[in-house]
Amino acid sequence: MSRETTTNTHTTSLRTAVDWGLVAVALPTLAALTQPIGARGGETLGWFGGSLAPLFLIGAVLTVLAGRTAPTRIKGAWTELSGIVLAWLLPLHLLDEGVDLSAGAGVWLFLVAAILQLWRVLGALSARPGWTRSVLVPGLFGLGLLIAWEILVRGFQVPAILLPAPSRIAGALVQHAPVLWDDFRQTVLISVLRGYLMGCGAGFAVAILADRVPFLARGLLPLGNLASAIPVVGIAPIMVMWFGFDWQSKAAVIVVMTFFPMLVNTLAGLSSAERIQLDLMRSYAAGYGRTLVKLRLPNALPFLFNGLKINSTLALIGAIVAEFFGTPVVGMGFRISTEVARMNLDVVWASITVAALTGSGLYGGLALLERATTAWHPSMRRR
C-alpha cells in the first residue's frame, strides 16, 4: 500500500485503502456483535434474537462501504452520515419496542462506533468552507448531543424529575406553548428589550459625554468595577421595592447590569483610534463631531458590538432573576420559580429552553450584525 492511498482514502477503492480510523470504528462494532442488545420480558436479547436490529446493522455497514467508494470525499461523508442516523435510530427503535437497554452492552458499543464515525464525518465536512463548516457541522454536533441525551436518559430510565429527555421537553414546549409565549412576551419583548435599550443607550451616551469631560471618565471607570461586582440577587429585590412588580423594576435591574459594560467598551473603542488617523482628521480641519462620526465611532464598532453582545446575555439573566422577587403572574423567571415549587419540572425545562434559545438568538443576531458592519476588521476578514 503506498503512502498516497492512505492520505486520500476517499478517492481510492476499498481494496487499496488502509484507513486506521475505519479500523477504530470497526473494532467496537465487532465487539458489539458479541454482546446482547438489551432485555425484554426478563430475557436477554441478542442481535439476531428476532428484532429488526440486524437491518439497522446491515444498513449502517452498507452506508460505510458506499461512502468509501463514493466519487468525492464530501459525497462519501453525506452517505456515511445517513448510516450514522441509522445507528442512532436503533436504540430509539428498541426503546419503542419495550426493550430494556440498560443491559444491552451491544447497543452501547455500537453507539460508540457510531460516535467515532460521526467524528470522522464531521472532520471531513469541516474541511469544506461556507455554510457546511459554519452551520452544518455545529448543527450536527448539537443534534448528536441531543440524541445522545435522549438515548441515555431513556435507556437508563433516568427519572424525569431529575432530567427529562429532550423529546419530553419538546412535548412540554408544544403543550404549554400559549403560556410560554406569554412569558416570553412579558420577559423578553417587554422587560429585556426596554431595559437593554435603556442600559446600552445610557452607557453609550455617558461614554460620549465622558469622552469630552475627562474627569467623568476618571470618576466613573472605578465605579464600573464596583458595579460589575454587585450581585443581581442583591439589587433585584431593591429594584422591585423601588419600581414595583411590573417591567420597570426588571428594566432597572438590567440598566444597572448593562450600563457599565457598555460605558467601558465604548470608552475603550473611542480611544482606540490611531494617532495618524486622528492627525489626518486634524489636517482636514475636522472638528470634534466630524472626527467622532467619520473616524472614532466606525473605528469603535468592534468594541461597541463586544459590549452589546455581553449585555444581551446579562439582560436576559437580569430579567429572569429579578422576576423571582416579584412580578405580575407572568414571565419566564416567575414560571420557573413557581413550577419548580409545584414539581412541574417539564415546564421548568421548557422555560429554560426558551431562555437558552432566546439568549443565543440575541447573541447570534448581534454577531451577524457585527459581521455585516465590521467586515473590514482584521478579525472578521475572510481570506
Added chain:
Amino acid sequence: MHSPSPSRTSGATGQPAPAPIVQARSLSLVYPTADNRPVTALSEVDLTIARGDFVSLIGPSGCGKTTLLRVIADLEQPTGGSITVEGLTPEQARLKRLYGYVFQAPALYPWRTVERNVMLPLEIMGIPRAERQARAREELQRVGLSGFERKFPWQLSGGMQQRASIARALALKPDLLLMDEPFGALDEITRDHLNLHLTQLWRSTGKTCVFVTHSIAEAVFLSTRIVVMSPRPGRILDVIDCDLPRERTLDIRESPEFAAIAHRVRDGLKEGHSYDD
C-alpha cells in the same frame, strides 16, 4: 550656510519672484519628556520654500524632518521662532485646508473603500456627492488606481495603498503637498516607479512639494532643492540647489550632474557627523 537667495532655477523666467509659500525664521521645537530630559527636535531652523518648488528634507532618522513637516501642517506647535504658510499662521492655513499631508503610513480607513477614502476630505469640506465622486475618480486615475475604486484598502498592495493616500491628499486640490517618507516602507522597484509617477505629477500640476526622505538618490531625483539636516539638536546644515532639468526620467540617475549633486548631499551629511555612529 543657507543663503536666502530667491532667484533659483524655476519655470518662471524674468518675472519677479513670487511670495514664499512657507517661511520659517529661527524656528525651534523642544519636546518635553517624561524623564525631564527635553528633546530639542528643531533648533534655529531658517527655511524659505518658494511656490512650485520640490523641496526634500534629508537627514538621518531623529534629525527632526517629521517634526518640521508637522509644524508646517500645524500638527505640532513650535516652542520658538516664527513660521508662516501662504502668509498665514500654520493654524489658519490648516483651517483653510491649504495643504495635503501624506503620512509615513497610508492611514486609509479600513471600513471605507478606496474611493470613499479619497472622498473623505471632500465629505468634510461639504462638497456635494456627485462632485466628490468625480474628483475622487479623477485623482485615483491620476495615481493609476482606476478600477480599484470599490476595493478595500487591505485588498491592495502597500504601494497601491500609498498611491491611494496620495490621491486622497490631492483630492483637496492643495497648492502645497507635504509628504513624510511616503515610500519609505516600499521595495526599491515600487519606489522607483512611484518616484517617476510623483515627479510627473508635480510637473503637470505645478504644486509645491515638501518631501521627507532619507534616501539621497530619491532626494536628488525628485527635488529642486535639498535641505540637509542633522540631529542632536535637529538643524539645517545646508540647502543644495538641484538644477537638473525639470523633466526627469529614471536614466538621469546615471548622469554626472546627478552624481555631483548626490556627492554634495553626501558631503553635507558627513559634515553633520551623520555617519559617525
